[in-house]
Each structure stands twice: as C-alpha cells, then as structure tokens.
Amino acid sequence: MRTRSTPTLGTAALAAALIAAPLPAIAAEADAATGTLTVTRFDDRYADGLYDPSKTAPSGDVDRKNESAPRVLAADGTWRDASANGDGDFVFEGLPLGETEVHFLFPNSPGGEVFFDATDAASAADIEQLPVGSFLGSPTGVASVTVDSDGESLLVGMSALRLVADVQFADGEPASGLATVELGSGDSWYPATEYDFQPGTYESFWQYGYIRHLPGDLGVRVTPPAGFRVASVTAADVNELTVTERDGAWYFPSSEVLNYFWNPTFTVTLEELPDTTRPTATLVSPSTAGPFSALDIRVDATDDRGLNRIVANIYRDGVLVKSTQSAVGGATSGTHTAAVVLPDGAYTVRYNAQDLAGNISRTGSFSVTVDATAPTVTVKDGVSFTRGADGTYDLVSFKLYDAGKIDRVELNGVAKNLTNNAWSDVNFVKPGTFRAVAGENTLVVYDVAGNARTVTFTLN
Ligand SMILES: [Ca+2]
Ligand SMILES: [Ca+2]
Ligand SMILES: [Ca+2]
Ligand SMILES: [Ca+2]
Structure with a gap:
C-alpha cells in the first residue's frame, strides 16, 4: 500500500510562483469583463470515473475531494492561485475571459497518477484524460476551459490504476x-x-x-x-x-x-488449437507387386502435432487376414515395420496413420502377391532328353514349374537367366555343356519370389 505524497513543489518553485502572481496593472483594468471558475478535484477512490461519495469501494473507501490546490494559467498569461473553500472547492474569481488552463500537479510526479475531466460525465465513458502540461517545470495534468462571464465549473478526478x-x-x-x-x-x-x-x-x-x-x-x-x-x-x-x-x-x-x-x-x-490436420502415411515396402516369399512391410508416417499409431492391414479377397500396427507415442514422425508370413496368394495391403487427436490419414492400398513355394524340378522322359536314371545320367533334361514363375537357374554356381514363366526347361545337360561336369553337379532353380529348389545329380 502506498501513501500519497504532497506535490513535488520545492521552495524555489514556490518562490517562482509568487513572482508569477497577477500583475496589478492588468487586474486593475477598469471595465474588463471577468468570470469565475470553480474547480473541484477528487480522488476517484470508488473507481468509476465519477464523483459520488455515496458509493463504497471494496476496500471500504469512498470518493474524496482533494484539497491540493490546482494552478490556473489565466487568459492573460498570469498564474492564479486559490485555496480550497469550506466545501473543498477552489473558486477563482476575476479571471479574464478566454482560454484558461488549469494545472494539477502529480502527487507522485510525474506520471504516478492520471487526471481526467469528469465535468458533466454520466459514466466513465464520458471522462477524458488530461494531457500532460507543465507548471514551472513540474509535469501536470492540464485542463483547458473557456472562461466566460457566466462562470465555469470544472470537475477533475484522479486515479492511479495499474494493470x-x-x-x-x-x-x-x-x-x-x-x-x-x-x-x-x-x-x-x-x-x-x-x-x-x-x-x-x-x-x-x-x-x-x-x-x-x-x-x-x-x-x-x-x-x-x-x-x-x-x-x-x-x-x-x-x-x-x-x-x-x-x-x-x-x-x-x-x-x-x-x-x-x-x-x-x-x-x-x-x-x-485443436489438431485438425491429418497425418500422412507412405508405404515404403513393398515397393513392387512381388511376388514375395514373405512380406516385409514398412510404412512411414508424419503428423504436424503427434502420431498415435501406424497401421498396415492385409486383405485377401476383401477379407482381413492380418492386422499389424505400431504405437508411435506422440512423435511427429514414425515408422511401422512388420514381417508377415502368408500362404501363397494375391493380397492387398491397406495402410494409414492416426494422430493423437484421432485424425486418420488417407488410407493407401497396394496389391502384392505372396509366393512361398519353391519351384518343382522333374527329370524329363524320352531318350532324346534324358539318358540314365535315379540321379545318374549321360544326358539329362529338367522340366521346371512354379506357379509364381521360374526366374533363373544356377548350375554349379553359374547363373543362367530364364524368361519368367510358370513352365521352363533346362535341356540336354551333359559334361561340357552349360558348365556341367562329369561327376556331381548341383542345379538350383529360383522362382521370381526368390524361393529355391536344389537338385544334385551325377553325370557320367
Ligand atoms: Ca468514483
Ligand atoms: Ca495432426
Ligand atoms: Ca513359387
Ligand atoms: Ca528371369
């Protein structure tokens, strides 16, 4: 709590004020018309901008007239002084007519308070802050009044509200x-x-x-x-x-x-603000339709605020056969991976991501084929293809089959690419052809999904 100090008007300023008192020559002009200005100033202790001592602030305080004397700069350029009368008002008599300034010194100068003109105000909306002026070098709130012969009154309030x-x-x-x-x-x-x-x-x-x-x-x-x-x-x-x-x-x-x-x-x-932006989800793997011997799924997702989870579901003929997901725990980016083993067939991977606010990304869809079955290899009959039996041959030919298509073969570690087809052949193998050797030979047959079938045989 603060107490209000007296105006910061030093001894020197008081002396100057006395020197600036009205000049007798002007005051004595015989027929000069004059007017009276009555000034009331108050502390707006019930802080509504109006002078009404009947209202009580929460502190118990009420509006109170303030008897610190204002200083009047009359229309003739002279400073006038008055003491509070019995009602606590200041009456300036014999003022020359015209523009007159009324100055109020800040108790805690400068700027520790605000002065406002509440004359004729019906509510705080009608009051007006006084601009800052100066009385002999000290800042003041200054009101401007046009004094006429009928007399004027001025009501000025003071407040010191902070916010x-x-x-x-x-x-x-x-x-x-x-x-x-x-x-x-x-x-x-x-x-x-x-x-x-x-x-x-x-x-x-x-x-x-x-x-x-x-x-x-x-x-x-x-x-x-x-x-x-x-x-x-x-x-x-x-x-x-x-x-x-x-x-x-x-x-x-x-x-x-x-x-x-x-x-x-x-x-x-x-x-x-609520999160209304849905995540994005991207299928990183698989990136081709396969066929794959096993599905390695990877879905990356991002969200502006935070991801809850990433989901990849696998459907076959429209029926969900496998659901995989990863919780992300609020990170703005995440990765879901799953290695899924499935029976051979055609599948659809459907994937999306959900953010913490429940927004769900666009759901992506990707078709893949699973082929986990190795090719079959059979020895061809017929003397023109095969001579010998039971794994030992002079000449041998193989019929290759894979529902997911034969891709290539390796004979004794040497690769031979084949046109990708369900049915294929390796014909007329004998020592000296296609890296075949006398003795033990190894044939590995690969399908497109990478499944391999190994056959060993002996050539004479
Ligand atoms: Ca008030
Ligand atoms: Ca979001
Ligand atoms: Ca296969
Ligand atoms: Ca091939």
Missing part, C-alpha cells in the same frame, strides 16, 4: 516473449512489455514509468502464438473481478477494483 497481464499456457507454463499483449483503458490500447524478472507477466509503460489507467472498463487483448488460442481470461486483485469479452478483448469494470491505486491482474490462459 498487469499474466499470460500462461494451459499447463501453467508462462507464455514468454509474446509479440502482442495490450492493456486498455479509456479509448486507448497500450502495448505491454514483459518483465525481465517475471516471464509471462506483461505491463504497459510510458516515459514516466507504469501506465496509469483511466477508470472505466479495463481491458486486455493478446495475439496468441501460431497454433494457440485464448482459452480463458480471468482477473483479480484481492477479489475475483467480473470479466466479459467483446470484440476479441476482455474487460472488467474498474469499480470492482479494491481501490483506485490498486494493481489488478488479468490471467490469460492459452491453449493449443
């Missing part, structure tokens, strides 16, 4: 380094800067220190970082304050603030 915004993420972590946090009062928004010593806490400053706010609706608005939105805004001092939203900003009425020099705090909570 702070604590901005945090939903997990309570401070939202540090935000580009745009603004605190508002009157018709103004003030960019707020973050305290070095308190991350996530923002306040508005001007050349004289903290911005002091006009009574009325006190507001905050925040531009959340990309991917976030404002989840909630609350405000409190020692009590919870009533916050309402309009036009993307949040306000509470200053009349709820404990006292007119208090420092209420907004708490702005940011949350991540």
Whole structure:
C-alpha cells in the first residue's frame, strides 16, 4: 500500500510562483469583463470515473475531494492561485475571459497518477484524460476551459490504476516473449512489455514509468502464438473481478477494483488449437507387386502435432487376414515395420496413420502377391532328353514349374537367366555343356519370389 505524497513543489518553485502572481496593472483594468471558475478535484477512490461519495469501494473507501490546490494559467498569461473553500472547492474569481488552463500537479510526479475531466460525465465513458502540461517545470495534468462571464465549473478526478497481464499456457507454463499483449483503458490500447524478472507477466509503460489507467472498463487483448488460442481470461486483485469479452478483448469494470491505486491482474490462459490436420502415411515396402516369399512391410508416417499409431492391414479377397500396427507415442514422425508370413496368394495391403487427436490419414492400398513355394524340378522322359536314371545320367533334361514363375537357374554356381514363366526347361545337360561336369553337379532353380529348389545329380 502506498501513501500519497504532497506535490513535488520545492521552495524555489514556490518562490517562482509568487513572482508569477497577477500583475496589478492588468487586474486593475477598469471595465474588463471577468468570470469565475470553480474547480473541484477528487480522488476517484470508488473507481468509476465519477464523483459520488455515496458509493463504497471494496476496500471500504469512498470518493474524496482533494484539497491540493490546482494552478490556473489565466487568459492573460498570469498564474492564479486559490485555496480550497469550506466545501473543498477552489473558486477563482476575476479571471479574464478566454482560454484558461488549469494545472494539477502529480502527487507522485510525474506520471504516478492520471487526471481526467469528469465535468458533466454520466459514466466513465464520458471522462477524458488530461494531457500532460507543465507548471514551472513540474509535469501536470492540464485542463483547458473557456472562461466566460457566466462562470465555469470544472470537475477533475484522479486515479492511479495499474494493470498487469499474466499470460500462461494451459499447463501453467508462462507464455514468454509474446509479440502482442495490450492493456486498455479509456479509448486507448497500450502495448505491454514483459518483465525481465517475471516471464509471462506483461505491463504497459510510458516515459514516466507504469501506465496509469483511466477508470472505466479495463481491458486486455493478446495475439496468441501460431497454433494457440485464448482459452480463458480471468482477473483479480484481492477479489475475483467480473470479466466479459467483446470484440476479441476482455474487460472488467474498474469499480470492482479494491481501490483506485490498486494493481489488478488479468490471467490469460492459452491453449493449443485443436489438431485438425491429418497425418500422412507412405508405404515404403513393398515397393513392387512381388511376388514375395514373405512380406516385409514398412510404412512411414508424419503428423504436424503427434502420431498415435501406424497401421498396415492385409486383405485377401476383401477379407482381413492380418492386422499389424505400431504405437508411435506422440512423435511427429514414425515408422511401422512388420514381417508377415502368408500362404501363397494375391493380397492387398491397406495402410494409414492416426494422430493423437484421432485424425486418420488417407488410407493407401497396394496389391502384392505372396509366393512361398519353391519351384518343382522333374527329370524329363524320352531318350532324346534324358539318358540314365535315379540321379545318374549321360544326358539329362529338367522340366521346371512354379506357379509364381521360374526366374533363373544356377548350375554349379553359374547363373543362367530364364524368361519368367510358370513352365521352363533346362535341356540336354551333359559334361561340357552349360558348365556341367562329369561327376556331381548341383542345379538350383529360383522362382521370381526368390524361393529355391536344389537338385544334385551325377553325370557320367
Ligand atoms: Ca468514483
Ligand atoms: Ca495432426
Ligand atoms: Ca513359387
Ligand atoms: Ca528371369
């Protein structure tokens, strides 16, 4: 809690004020028309921008007239002085007509308070902040009044409200380094800067220190970082304050603030925007239709926020025969692999990925063939093809068969590529042809899927 200090008017300034007193020559002009200006100033302790001592602030305080004398710069360029009368008002009589300035020295100068013109105001929306002027070098709030012979009255209030915004993420972590946090009062928004010593806490400053706010609706608005939105805004001092939203900003009425020099705090909570972007899933393997002796499945996936799982399901004739998946645990990229053994046949691999929000990627589909059966090799009959029997031959020919197609053979380690066909042949093998040798020979027959059948035989 602070106490209000007296105006910072030093001895030298007082002396200067006396020297600047009205000049007798001007005051004595015989028929000059003059006017009277009555000034009332008040501390807006029930902070509604109006002078109404019948209303009580949460602290128990009420509006109170302030008897620190304003200084009047009359239309003739002279400074005028008046003491508070019995009602606590200042009556300046005999003022020359015309534009007149009324200066209010800051109790905690400069800028420790804000002055506002509440003359004829029906609500805080009608008050107007006084610009900063100067009385003998000291900053003042300065009101301008046109004095006429009917007399004028001026009602000026003083407030010292501060405003702070604590901005945090939903997990309570401070939202540090935000580009745009603004605190508002009157018709103004003030960019707020973050305290070095308190991350996530923002306040508005001007050349004289903290911005002091006009009574009325006190507001905050925040531009959340990309991917976030404002989840909630609350405000409190020692009590919870009533916050309402309009036009993307949040306000509470200053009349709820404990006292007119208090420092209420907004708490702005940011949350991540919902994840509406689905993952992408890519089939890395198989990359051809096969046939494969076994399926090596690999699906890679990515998501903007985090993956839950990657799935690859295998169908045969539209019926699910095998389901495989990997949990990813929230990483933004992941890989699912599965080695699947299946009966021979034609299959469809259907694959996708799901993110943590439940969005599912486009489901990909890929057709493959499984062939886990090795080729069959039979010795051909007929004397022109084969001479000999039971694994020992002068000449031998082989008939090769594979439903998934014969690809190639190796005879004694030497490869011979064959046109890929279900049926194929290796004919007229005898020592000296096709690397065949007298004695033991080894024939390995491969199908397209890589399955191999090995046959050993002896040539005479
Ligand atoms: Ca008030
Ligand atoms: Ca997503
Ligand atoms: Ca086969
Ligand atoms: Ca081939």
